[in-house]
Amino acid sequence: MKTAVILISVFLLFACDQGADSPRGFSLPEGNMEQGYNVFVKYRCQDCHRIAGEKEPENAQYLLAKPIPLGGSSGRIKTYGELVTSIINPSHKLTPRQPASFTSEDGVSLMRVVNDELTVTELIDLVAYLQPKYKVTPYRTSDYRLYQLRIPEKTVE
Numbered sequence: 001m002k003t004a005v006i007l008i009s010v011f012l013l014f015a016c017d018q019g020a021d022s023p024r025g026f027s028l029p030e031g032n033m034e035q036g037y038n039v040f041v042k043y044r045c046q047d048c049h050r051i052a053g054e055k056e057p058e059n060a061q062y063l064l065a066k067p068i069p070l071g072g073s074s075g076r077i078k079t080y081g082e083l084v085t086s087i088i089n090p091s092h093k094l095t096p097r098q099p100a101s102f103t104s105e106d107g108v109s110l111m112r113v114v115n116d117e118l119t120v121t122e123l124i125d126l127v128a129y130l131q132p133k134y135k136v137t138p139y140r141t142s143d144y145r146l147y148q149l150r151i152p153e154k155t156v157e
Contacts, residue, residue, distance in 0.1 A: 072134065091108050
């Protein structure tokens with residue numbers, strides 16, 4: 001029974017990675033970070049986003065009450081695929097728990113969809129600009145001390 005469960009689990013893991021809708025094999029060419037910054041400015045991303053760790057201009061005015069941060073520390077890598085998806089399909093990860101200031105009344109992202117304006121090269125450069133803004137913070141496990149088993153000493157009579 002245990003072997004069957006293991007085999008089914010392995011099959012399901014590999015099956016998820018196959019098929020026409022699988023992201024397996026997705027790869028972008030190397031982008032230009034400086035051009036990516038220019039794309040960020042051109043499409044006015046800074047109107048709603050701030051880059052973690054970068055100083056904001058004194059006269060920064062955001063369209064949202066609270067700007068959405070990009071970059072910063074995370075427990076896992078922010079992949080190219082996730083960044084591309086966030087740009088071309090900004091509503092893909094929204095949940096009812098998202099702040100109302102991020103979504104319209106029907107739960108759709110307020111982010112302007114730029115798919116008909118953004119070129120593939122611009123997308124690649126924008127992702128190249130954003131990717132290094134994310135830093136992976138290693139997961140810290142709990143520090144449980146090993147319990148020492150105390151064996152009572154035998155008393156000599």
